[in-house]
Amino acid sequence: MRFSLVFTGVLKCLILVAGVVWVSTLYADDAEPDQSGHTFSGASSNDASIQSTLSQSAASTSSATTTNIQTFLKKNEALQGRFEQTKSLSGMPFPLKSSGVFRIANANYLLWDIKTPIQSRMEINVEMGTFLVDGKKMDAAAEQNAATNVIGEIIVALFTSDWETLQQYFVLQSEANTAPENTAPTETGTWHMVLTPKSEALLQVIQRVDIAGERFIEKVKLLDQQSDVTQIEFFDVQPIRTDGQHPAAVEKP
């Protein structure tokens, strides 16, 4: 019958036309892409899947470490002290040494003031998402790098030993009992943690972090993807009262 002819004809045609139309039609309703959905990192810790990952990684970590380390600062408290940093860069014949003072508030603020051999002042404010070097914002190219803010958050979390934040990004392993220097009975409070990134994306920047400390953080060793090594030692670390002021505004004791 004529319509069966037509029907197959139309059918073939439609399917072929569908090919051309495919891409273009889809976009037609695409005008309202869901923007709320994209977050690069975000601290959406109430998210179920993160919670499950969290609990899993917590379980895999030695339970002793999390109970022994009580580095969370009290409210209205900040840490300050001196640091010495040694950075070995690939292609650089000798390590770059620098030293200065730092001030840090729990999980959201870091002031890194290099005094020698150059003068440079870096400020990271995780809450506000700002990253200032000598009062200037990081240049545009670096800001486009979506990881920058996350890296800032991670650095602050590292220096304050904020395990909760770190566990979102890293697999934590305690080496407290394996390291021979930590076995002395007087040093029961010391700890040594090895952090490896969970995500491929973070691995692009950080390969592995070793941190060690007693009451507060004492040593950080950071390996990046180019196998550059950054070692930081902290001295005279002590908490200061901020009394609700911004940590940057507190006078030095």
Add this chain to the structure above:
Amino acid sequence: MNKIVQCLEQFRGGLACLWLLVILAAITLVVNHLIISDVDRFESNILRLLPEEHRFPLQEVVESKTSETLSNSILYLVEVGSDEYETRYSEFVQKLLDRQREFDLTVSTSVDARKSHDLLVQTLSEYRYNLLTNAQEKQLKGIGLIGRPQDVGHSGSMPNNAINGLIDHTIQDLFSPVPLKRELGFNEDPFALFSQWVINRFASDGVGENLALKQKGMTYQFEGHYYRLVWLKFTGDVFSGERRKQLLAFLQELESPLHMTGQGLLRAGLVFHAAAGEAQARREMSTIGFGSLLAVLLLFILTYRSFVPLVLTLLAISVGCLCALAFCLLLFERVHLVTLAFGASLIGVSVDYCFHFFSARQRYISSKIAINRITPAICIGLVSSVLAYGAQWLTPFPGLRQMALFSVVGLLAVWLTVVLLLPLVLSKGLGQFRLASGREDTPSLIPTFFRLLANRDLAKNLMVISTITVFCLAVLTFKDIQFEDDIRLLNTSPKSLIQQEQKVRTITGNRSTGQYFVVHAEDQQNLLSAEKALCTALDQLRQDEALSAFYCISALVPTVQEQRDNYLLQQLAIYGARTKPNKNESTSISEELNDVSALSVLSDRLELDASVIENIRQTFDAAEHTVLALDDIAVDLKNSAFDNLYLGKLQDSEHTAFVSVVRLEGVQSSNILSQLPQQLGIQQQSFYVDKVSFISTLLKKYRQEMIFVATFAYLMVIGMLCVRYGMNAFMVLAPVVLGSVSVLGLMAILSIPLNLFSVLGFMLLLGVGLDIGIFLQESHAQGHALQAVTLSSITTVFAFGLLSLSQTPVLYSFGIVVLPGILITWLLAWLLFSARSDSHDATAVGP
């Protein structure tokens, strides 16, 4: 008219033989072209529907290249986020990899995408001294200008702000506790210029987008769910074939365990749309199609009580389609599938001739008398339809011209078959079939029904009133008729599939909207410089938010001249130009003079060894003659956002050119973009393509052209009918004109917009409607003619009108016009002619 009848009667035998020969020739031709020869004579490219002068050279080649890469890929987003999901994901990928070879698949995951990105960056790093971003170029020029030896002479050791800015920044980075992603070591890229260049160029390439830093592996994050990307590429035809069926079955089997929980799996790919479209069409064919087929068969058998008319009708229509196809193959190089589909439906009008013949045969018993009686009617029917459909030949659109040829030849062939062959076939030996059942003593079902209907005055009056009401309403709302040429008309996919596809694109950051620029030139360098000009303008537009992103190959590969300039600039500003030893001047002096470069300043600040600096310089000097060419990175571009942008050397019938595509995302206004090549003075080398608006415009043009030409053709037909019938032409025209107007009104009332396919529906309506009028007029509304037009109306309603139940927009638009149109036209014709024959009877009986 009588002469034609006489002629036909006299030479029927000879003419029939001739006609048989023609049919045989047509069969041979079609068989030869379609079965024996390997050349594909069917066209499905929608671009070919454009008039030739509207096409861009090369566009078709580019089109096929780009759509091929699009159509033969599948994107899967597999949910991860827990160990259970993680296992499922690995199983999924593993199963795919296991059978990769069997289905000729290329499987890649986001980890692979990252790997190929790294490879690409590695290749590019060899040419790092030739690559600078615009900002870097500006910064280095600042240094270079002040740092030139003659200026140093005046300024002495004055602080150079540009140099200090660069060096301060570099030192801050070197001493920062924050790890920064560097592509190369300090000795290869001391100022991290290449690292910055990579961030700048690849910032929006999707590798970093929506990537969740917290999850294991490369993961996309969306609304609290985590997904991992699996990307399949396959070869072969997306739209048909056994292999595709097997592939889909295999994929479905893979998908099923992932679908079980929640979101699980998201997918995107043309192949799914094609399969869904086909499944829907099949479903509708088996419901609507089967239903209408059954109805038509029943109708035939109840009316004629024999299979012979059915078989012969089918044969006649097949002959029509065959001859039409043969002629199209003869006259056109390639036959478009659109032509076939709609041409075949227009040939549907010719079924009227068969009905008319069989009904007359039933009435007059002799085939000879029957054919002689109806020849004038079907002659005029043929002429009017041929005029109406043939007029489309006058348009410049190849699709319409092919359709015109196809339907005209088809109609003519069916007509010839009915007039020449059917009387012979039925008179010779086939008479014993119970075809002659039209006598009063053996009333068949359908005619009885008509006689009953004709006597019910009440029903008649009711129908008159309702028809007039509909008509009045229709005329009142005439102005509300809307037109719609939206591309979505052509979409056959179910909504859920489209939504899923959109979601995948949102998550993976692929917001391509089918718009792009094509740039072409006679060699690669001209191509790159033309593209560069275009991209500079696009960058400005992006900052003005006229578009969200664009991808062009010249972002990665500058022209040879630019590369040289960039190298020299770095030499001047960073590494320090060294005078060649063979020059007459003393080398040591000129080296010292030139040595105010950023590198030496940095070395002083960091107290680096001279040997370190010397090494860095040597690497730089050694790279002096390296030049990055498009072909160097061709392999590494796979899986990156820059894949399929450079299309290489392309050829069409007249042109050979190097071609590249600039892909656009998030376009706000096509207007600005389409004028861009002209404004930049590169309209010879570049043009803008917007597929969405292109297809919509094409549909609109076809619709307008068809309406215009059809109106013109029908005015001619009306003229012709007036000449033949005089005042009675009103009787012939009234039903179909009133019917069409009512349908237009109905569409306006129900706010169903008109499109190209409803216009095609109107064409069919006018063809069938005119036949109704002509047959009834020619036979003075005798019973057999009424039966013929009724059968033809009912079959048309069943065959095409029921398409209004279809979910497919194109079929729906077609059916929604034909269904009420044919019903109203038939009703009006029946009322008009039976009213007249009543009055005739009255006058005949009266005196």
